[in-house]
Amino acid sequence: xxxxxxxxxxxxxxxxxxxxxxxxxxxxxxxxxxxxxxxxxxxxxxxxxxxxxxxxxxxxxxxxxxxxxxxxxxxxxxxxxxxxxxxxxxxxxxxxxxxxxxxxxxxxxxxxxxx
Amino acid sequence: xxxxxxxxxxxxxxxxxxxxxxxxxxxxxxxxxxxxxxxxxxxxxxxxxxxxxxxxxxxxxxxxxxxxxxxxxxxxxxxxxxxxxxxxxxxxxxxxxxxxxxxxxxxxxxxxx
Numbered sequence: 135x136x137x138x139x140x141x142x143x144x145x146x147x148x149x150x151x152x153x154x155x156x157x158x159x160x161x162x163x164x165x166x167x168x169x170x171x172x173x174x175x176x177x178x179x180x181x182x183x184x185x186x187x188x189x190x191x192x193x194x195x196x197x198x199x200x201x202x203x204x205x206x207x208x209x210x211x212x213x214x215x216x217x218x219x220x221x222x223x224x225x226x227x228x229x230x231x232x233x234x235x236x237x238x239x240x241x242x243x244x245x246x247x248x249x
Numbered sequence: 250x251x252x253x254x255x256x257x258x259x260x261x262x263x264x265x266x267x268x269x270x271x272x273x274x275x276x277x278x279x280x281x282x283x284x285x286x287x288x289x290x291x292x293x294x295x296x297x298x299x300x301x302x303x304x305x306x307x308x309x310x311x312x313x314x315x316x317x318x319x320x321x322x323x324x325x326x327x328x329x330x331x332x333x334x335x336x337x338x339x340x341x342x343x344x345x346x347x348x349x350x351x352x353x354x355x356x357x358x359x360x361x362x
Contacts, residue, residue, distance in 0.1 A: 135295075164348075176353065226292070243292055
């Protein structure tokens, strides 16, 4: 299984500012995803991070609010832009390793609090 | 459309007694199914997966799950609960061909001493 790290692990930000979250994997992976987990809730897929091209966003999520980059097969960033308290959540990246049978491995998450 | 229903938001068991966490899925085909566990302030850990091989799947930490197509269920069980099993459990369906996951709403397991 892949080893995934995220930076920062947590942050407290003021409304109206932006935060970029990094996801680093220890091996090249086929697919990378970004999820949001709002307090006390399940995970919701934000987007699929595509290497070398624009991310594919799920319904309800837009690029202006959550720009994503994936410059290579081991790294991706998610930016939460113009934050409001409603953006307070845990943000997680996940990967599908080459050859794996669909299972995803998750990073430890970034806990974001917007004041 | 695919969906995953976890029938209980909270389950409490006494230490040493069996655990049953229920999950039903809705799909027009046999999906890949997974159970993940999330301990407080920790990431998600894969417990087990079903990918159309054996219908009874064994996972880590003594957990297992049985895929029942006729009932569209994938319930998670463990014969004897341990205090360290207290966590949030997610049943997940994989979408064929896209690798996307559909998460259930989660079941919080409490283990009483």
